Amino acid sequence: MEGYCFELITGPMSCGKTEELLRRIRRCIIAKKKVKVFSPDVDTRSGGDYIESRNGLWLDAIKVKHSIEILSLVKDVQVVAIDELQFFDTNIVPVINELMKQGKRVIGTGLELDFKAEPFGSMPELMCIATKVDKLHAVCMKCGCDHATRTQRLIDGKPADKSSPLIMIGGDETYEARCIKCYELPDIKKKAKNLGLKLLQFNK
Numbered sequence: 001m002e003g004y005c006f007e008l009i010t011g012p013m014s015c016g017k018t019e020e021l022l023r024r025i026r027r028c029i030i031a032k033k034k035v036k037v038f039s040p041d042v043d044t045r046s047g048g049d050y051i052e053s054r055n056g057l058w059l060d061a062i063k064v065k066h067s068i069e070i071l072s073l074v075k076d077v078q079v080v081a082i083d084e085l086q087f088f089d090t091n092i093v094p095v096i097n098e099l100m101k102q103g104k105r106v107i108g109t110g111l112e113l114d115f116k117a118e119p120f121g122s123m124p125e126l127m128c129i130a131t132k133v134d135k136l137h138a139v140c141m142k143c144g145c146d147h148a149t150r151t152q153r154l155i156d157g158k159p160a161d162k163s164s165p166l167i168m169i170g171g172d173e174t175y176e177a178r179c180i181k182c183y184e185l186p187d188i189k190k191k192a193k194n195l196g197l198k199l200l201q202f203n204k
């Protein structure tokens with residue numbers, strides 16, 4: 001595609017979204033297109049101003065706090081790549097619409113579901129305005145099947161319950177891709193009720 005389009009690459013963690021984004025960007029560079037890569041300021045996976053896929057490929061990226069900033073930074077470019085779209089503010093939807101209208105090719109990645117298997121940030125709207133959506137699957141870290149579509153949060157090795165915060169700071173949390181059969185989301189409040197237990201923190 002040559003422009004006026006928005007290609008969205010989505011799926012759970014470890015499905016190769018960033019790897020696929022980097023593959024498309026490399027092809028744009030070979031074709032001598034002017035490319036700029038953006039990532040949200042909240043992404044903590046990579047330390048510096050670059051995006052990195054889990055297989056070690058990386059590319060320089062401009063970190064932005066507000067999605068609106070992107071518009072003033074892409075005057076001279078033909079291809080706008082945006083990583084981790086789920087972390088941007090809601091203005092990302094009109095911003096991408098505007099970039100398309102200007103004739104740019106926009107390529108984005110984002111987690112479609114959070115650890116609670118609920119739509120993440122503006123991803124539902126972005127999937128609607130995209131001209132092409134690729135849903136990638138990961139390998140399930142529990143059963144090894146090829147159809148992992150969920151992102152499992154583990155705290156101290158155990159599935160995190162529904163009440164844990166969306167973005168956690170500190171704590172020993174890890175994530176793994178899981179298929180729908182292996183994905184677990186314990187509802188600790190319900191469990192406690194069923195058992196007739198009175199958990200102190202839920203009695204406030």
Ligand SMILES: [Zn+2]
Pocket residue numbers: 140141142143144145178179180181182183
């Ligand atoms: Zn599985």
